[in-house]
Amino acid sequence: MIYTVTLNPAIDKTVEIPSFTVDAVNRITRIQEDPGGKGINVSKVIESLGGDSVAYALLGGDAGEKLLKLLSGSRFPVKSIRTDRATRTNMKVVDPVLHTNTDINEPGGYPGDQAIAELTQDLEERLKEGDILVLSGSVPAGVNKEIYRELARMGKERGARVFLDADGPLFCEGLKAAPYLVKPNQYELAQYFGRPLETEEELLEAGRELLKKGISVVLISLGGDGAIMCRGGGYIRAESLSVPVASTVGAGDSMVAAFAYGMDQGMDFESAFRLSVAAGSAAVTCSGSQAPALELVRELYGQVKLRGGNE
Numbered sequence: 001m002i003y004t005v006t007l008n009p010a011i012d013k014t015v016e017i018p019s020f021t022v023d024a025v026n027r028i029t030r031i032q033e034d035p036g037g038k039g040i041n042v043s044k045v046i047e048s049l050g051g052d053s054v055a056y057a058l059l060g061g062d063a064g065e066k067l068l069k070l071l072s073g074s075r076f077p078v079k080s081i082r083t084d085r086a087t088r089t090n091m092k093v094v095d096p097v098l099h100t101n102t103d104i105n106e107p108g109g110y111p112g113d114q115a116i117a118e119l120t121q122d123l124e125e126r127l128k129e130g131d132i133l134v135l136s137g138s139v140p141a142g143v144n145k146e147i148y149r150e151l152a153r154m155g156k157e158r159g160a161r162v163f164l165d166a167d168g169p170l171f172c173e174g175l176k177a178a179p180y181l182v183k184p185n186q187y188e189l190a191q192y193f194g195r196p197l198e199t200e201e202e203l204l205e206a207g208r209e210l211l212k213k214g215i216s217v218v219l220i221s222l223g224g225d226g227a228i229m230c231r232g233g234g235y236i237r238a239e240s241l242s243v244p245v246a247s248t249v250g251a252g253d254s255m256v257a258a259f260a261y262g263m264d265q266g267m268d269f270e271s272a273f274r275l276s277v278a279a280g281s282a283a284v285t286c287s288g289s290q291a292p293a294l295e296l297v298r299e300l301y302g303q304v305k306l307r308g309g310n311e
């Protein structure tokens with residue numbers, strides 16, 4: 001089974017405002033509310049690919065209830081851990097005239113030690129050998145930046161393959177537990193190493209350094225430039241796919257979701273990588289954090305061009 005963890009979920013409230021202007025009164029012409037948070041997005045994409053997952057989420061207040069309701073039509077179960085702090089609402093201002101996207105995100109309130117301990121314990125009881133545990137996204141203000149390291153260690157002890165997709169100190173600390181897979185984008189990787197990573201050789205060197213830490217698979221996503229998978233003694237480079245871009249939000253989540261789905265289905269690494277690149281590219285054709293349709297992922301799968309190399 002695949003378990004996703006969302007410590008900082010949100011209701012994504014997308015509002016359409018033609019000619020959005022700062023320092024002025026703006027009028028909304030359309031409102032849409034979607035369940036959000038990286039782990040939840042990963043579960044949505046796994047569902048879209050035909051797979052199963054369980055989404056763990058810390059939820060609180062009326063917004064938490066609303067988020068559960070928004071997820072009630074999903075095929076994946078939500079394991080909600082209640083907190084005293086209300087779930088965030090993140091505003092996304094879409095301007096169809098000026099073609100801009102503006103995100104206004106709440107930081108999320110501290111959920112309390114109790115809620116985190118409850119989530120950890122529940123997961124620990126459920127995780128079995130061979131499961132996949134996906135740790136992704138930000139954490140609410142006040143939560144220890146070592147949380148992913150602790151969850152990753154626990155997951156590994158239970159025999160699960162831990163996927164980490166986070167940035168800054170969360171990534172840095174999480175790496176210390178040597179997760180099974182990490183998926184930094186180019187910026188996150190350069191931040192971690194504290195040096196620019198522009199050329200393929202520089203990116204591969206960074207990937208190799210992560211493998212030396214005991215990580216089995218390093219997926220480096222390069223936005224519109226494709227992706228690199230480093231593992232064992234070699235790497236595979238995927239060229240980018242040319243697709244119409246509606247919103248790049250959630251491309252990384254789709255990539256993580258597809259790789260987790262592929263591994264869970266027993267695919268080989270090359271096929272899982274191909275699927276993850278196809279899913280990432282399919283995601284950018286969707287608006288907001290909508291999961292890409294399976295038909296499109298299938299179509300793009302056949303178009304992904306790979307080339308490999310060894311040390």
Ligand SMILES: Nc1ncnc2c1ncn2[C@@H]1O[C@H](COP(=O)(O)OP(=O)(O)OP(=O)(O)O)[C@@H](O)[C@H]1O
Nearest residue numbers: 185221222223224226227250251252253277280281
């Ligand atoms: N403009 C694009 N055109 C085609 N494919 C894209 C584009 N942007 C992203 N992708 C695909 O999606 C994958 C993941 O994208 P990206 O590197 O932007 O992830 P990310 O920065 O982690 O995104 P996020 O965290 O916002 O979900 C890329 O490796 C690529 O396969």
Ligand SMILES: [Mg+2]
Nearest residue numbers: 165185252253
């Ligand atoms: Mg990302």
